[in-house]
Amino acid sequence: METSQDANPWLEAARSVPAPPVPEVNRSAPDSPVQGSPLQDAPAVEVASEQTRAVLVAAHGGAGTTTWSHILGAVDGGNVESWVSEREPGDIPAVLALRASVEGINTTKSLLAQYGVDAFAAALVIPAAPGKLPRRIASELRILGGAISVIHAPWVPALLLKRAAHAASSDLSPKELTKLTTMLANQGIQTQGETT
Template identity: 35%
Template sequence: MPIPPPPAVVAARPWAPGVDGLTVRRHIRRSTVDGAPLLWIVGAHGGAGTSTWAHLLGAGDAGAAWPQHVNPTRLLSIVVCCRSTAAGLRAAQDVAIEWASGALPGQLVGLVVGADAPGRLPRELRDQLQITSGAFPHCVFVPWQAHWRFAKENDVNADHSRRINKIAATVAAWTERILG
């Protein structure tokens, strides 16, 4: 029985030391948009928080699909979000690797990592976060937000902390540099 060839190694961008030598394990599905916002929030996996961050930032919510404008000359900016689980961080890394390979259009702006539980991340997850964040131009960690568990749809703005305001302003600043 012939041995299948190894997966292709993707060349990483200079700012992506965390993805050197890694390969894409899956391919993200695409979604075509028309006349939509220039900034989109993409989930590296289901339940990553795209709706929450799209609402907070006034951006498009792409769910777990990569948006691509019907007009190929219109460049979309993408912020990826994930949870701080091992699977969530690896899924975000896969998205960045696929983008770095040239397979996904648009400008990758950064990564928003939402805590999956209260408290400090275990060392293994902190190490994985360090590696994953190297695949993105910017990265921010969002601590556990207990009140978001009880928020009704699109009600996360009702009671969020100064820390969340600061994080949202930081992510907005990333995109302002690109969108002008």
């Protein structure tokens, strides 16, 4: 049986909900230093800010945002509800993290219907087990991909043996890390784990 994206009511609902409004941020430079002050002659210094990094938000408990934010050098945004209510205005791209499971996919569909697909830059699918995805999960992820860009994280057995806070980009092979960060970068999502 072939499933059409137009036949999915959750997808239509997600497309009809506008993204939460984000007020514009005043990006003007601070007031000029006083004539003759030491700051006047100081060279301009660019300050790296967390606003240039992506934020991972969990679609559900156990999605893996803490672990994967450490691996990717992203900001751990916690769960979606707290991110939406507590975020500062700005242009931080939010990546919705979910497990490759029926619960993870269904929760993600509900969140897309509630907040709109434009509220998130992509969905990062964290494998629930090694090996090939079950047919139903693979099919549901293809349907989800009709609403939002779906990026698959690799299965990393070593992550089962460590605390989330101890995860690092070195847990992935350079090839896996480059592939993942390239897929994120193609969606306009910048991470500090990017390799060149």
